[in-house]
Amino acid sequence: MFAYYFQLGLRSLRRNPALTALMVMAIGVGVAASMTTYSVFRAVSGNPIPDKSTRLFTPQIDAWGPQQNLRGGEPAEALGYVDAMALMRSHEAKRKTLLYPVQLSVIPQGNRDLPLNASGYAVTSDFFAMFEVPFRYGSGWSEQDDAARTADVVISDELDQKLFGGADSVGQTLNLGGHDYRIVGVASHWNPRPRFYDLFSTSGFADEPDIYMVFNRALDLQMRTGGRNSCRGSLSFTTWQEYLQSNCVWITPWVELGSSAEVAGYRRFLTNYAAEQQHAGRFNWAPNVRLRDVMQWMDHEQVVPPESRISLAVALGFFVICLVNTIGLLLAKFMRRAGEIGVRRALGATRGEIYAQYLIEAGTVGLAGGLVGLLLTAVGVGGVGVLFRPEIAKLARLDPSLVALTFAVAVVATVMAAFYPAWRAAHVQPAWQLKSS
């Protein structure tokens, strides 16, 4: 029966072609608008590290005080050197890392005669295990290397490609900004979007980092952050030591905590630490700390661009209007055949059969709409670059799941829109129809 009704549905697409074309276009356009904006929204609001996002936390400690801190009494979004080091020394968390962006130049070696820019992060040894950085060759460095402040560096696959043609470069020496470093690992392509671990300095959609170096080594070289630095009050430092002791924030800390008990314990530790600082006279305000996990942190930092949210909302409203329109047109399409329905009912068709026939017919309209929608979505996804920054635009893709979703949304929405018209069709009075014709 389904196949037969489906055939009828296909045939009815050709009946009142103008009306049908209007419906198919309305559904197609509505679905395409929603799917295009959804593809961007999906790309910018997804979970960048799904299996661990509830176990990774970034601690915040208010080192500015109520007069200077952010809107709503929020502490700064990063730490200064003093507090970062205090967290690093504690043993409360299973794993912990500190990081800040660095900008270095790769000094020409071999047959290259112009320097290259290399941007990346100064991190501690736990970084690689915590964030599950995949390695192509070698590995990260150890905690002993952190303590020994070694000149180790992990480079990206891409930099390895540029410098060594993609060969195993572990053990090679690299001159960065005039200092020699030993390559200990080559990371496979790894660039989680949004870049949850550094939302302080980036918008979350930067290109893949080229290098990761030992945090303590970067401090030894007095390497200032290549990213954001935020200070409060009147600034009076000139030397590196004075800068480290100032209230400027520039270091992002992360901790990995296993159980909810550990989370509670760490929160207590942060509060106690802030209270100690208050007693020591460094803070003259009550402890004000935060401990947010990955998704809470992304939400707090408002990673999803407002354009993406507004256009998703507009597209949904747009889709609703297209559906209201479809209800009206389906009603017109079905009720034109009131006479035919009357005859079928009089010949013994049940209401259920009428329902089935008309809902399946609506389904075929939805399918056609989905096809048009898919074409328009492809155009839309290609045109995303007009609206969003290129680094975000290239994240929006037409993959199999989006294709499936486009069809599913088109068919399901159309069938749902058809319920009322089908109900009206099923309630056509056979006697009345027969009499009037």
Place this chain on the structure above:
Amino acid sequence: MKLHPMIAALRRHKAGVVLIALQIALTLAIVCNAVFIIGQRIERVNRPTGLVEDNLMLVTQSWVGAPSGDQPGDVEKLDSLLQADLAALRAMPDVESVVPINSLPLLNSSWTGSVALKPGSDLRAGNARSVYYFGDEHLLKTLGLKLVAGRGFTAADVRNRGFRDSGTPAVIIVTKALADKLYPKGDALGKAIYLDGGSSPSTIIGEVERLQAPSTGSWVNGFLWNATIEPFRLNANFSRYAIRTRPGRLQAVMHAVPDVLYGVSRMRVLDDDSVKSFAQIRQEAYRSDVGMAILMGVVCLILLGVTAAGIVGLTSFWVGQRHRQIGVRRALGARKIDILHYFQMENLLISGAGALIGLGLAIGLNMLLMKHFEMDRLPVLYVLAGIVVVMALGQGAVFVPARRASNVPPVVATRSV
């Protein structure tokens, strides 16, 4: 024409009437707000920066193996590198003027702080937030800023300082907006102000008409036009140069600059986006605003099209259903124009009701947007204009089926369909 028979007739098509009215209402709500968003984005993009933007470009580069700026003597070494670059750029034949500068409007790389009337006071009470631009005596000329009071910097005013030193300049230039904020009586010239809670005064020697902050983000909205220009060459291991070229020679200079700088020294990094015209900076800064306006515009057009199509479809259906009634009316003496008017009047009623609901929805949607997206209040004018547009749309859409209805011959009355 009496309305109550028409309303009675509409009761027989409740579903269709409700659907058309609902569609009109939703369309009105979305189109009003979308057009309002377009208007705001266009207004934002068209704000003048205060610069003369033609023939202006920016070069960003970093030195390799340059001192870090933290050891004694580093700053002077960095300054000599900077001076060498400046000399080479200024010697280029098509270059009119060059200034070493930390940022430009729309570049999204800002240096911000606060200025105060009293020494050692922080961000509150009568003080103002400000962005800082650092440059030498060529700054006003290169950027094309308009001086409205006082004078520009001379070579004697300009010093150099390390990127991370907190030096206070003896003289500064501020924007008129900032001067008026601090000295509402308009007597800012010659007065002293204190930067970043510092204790040594800086004297205002000039006011420029307008200079926008580098950031286009909403966090800067409160002090977008508050700029302070300090007479410093900043020395860091990277530098930026704003260059004004001779008219029409922008492309040539952009093309030639990398070779000129590599000619001074090869130990530097210039990458793909190191050399940018101001037009490119502007385009990147406002890409999402322009994109948003285009998207909203397309949405509005398609939405109006879909709504019109819906009205055409449903009205055609009604006309088909009422073929016989129309024939009867015609046989009883109704003229073609009466039938046409009947359908137009009917549509006016439905879309009028829809527009009333839409008025409420539009305001509701606006309030929702204000709450979540920092939107402004929707002016009533937009809604009124929107109502006129959707009513006109309804009338246009109903015309074709209504004309078909008016062409129904009276003889139909005698046939049973």
